[in-house]
Amino acid sequence: MPVAYIPRTRDLYSDFTPYRWVENESTPFTPLTKPVAECAIAMISSGGIMYRDQPRFHREDASYRRIPIHARPDELSVWHFGYPTGDAERDANCVFPLERMRELEAAGVIGRLVDPAFSFMGGIYSARKVRDELAPQIVDELKRAHADAFFLVPA
């Protein structure tokens, strides 16, 4: 059975005002205009991934990091307060499947993996901050990179 995370979040933070999950009534939808095998695909992870000496994330941090797609596993580290990061520290591909996406690019499953990939620390209380501050910057990044599609991996 899938875990019911909404009531568990309520329990876990029972000392606080109940968190209001975003409830969207409608969903914007842009069709893919070409096969995935021809698409430039950008990737982002909310798992709190950092490359080399990029600054660490902090709580309520809506900044993001650019991760070169040819980063070696030992050049990546993880900081996030909202999930146990041990496995992601051992292998970032758990929440940031950079090596796997490079393999899919090499195998022709996707057209191209957009360089750089992106990461932020998803434990941000304010959905408004994500929507109005973080998301527009990422849209600009993707437009500059001529990304055809966007792959999001939460953590």
Added chain:
Amino acid sequence: MEEAGIPTLCMTSALDITRSVKPPRAVFVNFPLGHQTGPPNQPELQRRIVTDAMRAFAAISSPATIVELPYVWDPNDRTWEDTDYTKGWMPVAPSREAADALEAERQAKFRRE
């Protein structure tokens, strides 16, 4: 992103949250949080999950569709479903001093290289 004309696909391991948020395209894997694209050091399984996700990207044609992948975390042990995201589930956070020391060490390591 979608309003800016960029199609998106979102992995998820939290079905109820995803049903509430209604992202344009979602792929659900029933794994513990922190493993949305697979367990550590299992590249084959990770590759299958990400490949399935890319297939779903092409296949989903209507908004707010959630494709559920059949992968099972551990067929012999489902206790994680009871403990995930409950009190005591997070490892104890290091003290501020310990965290700052770890961060300084990371910064120094990459500056040296």
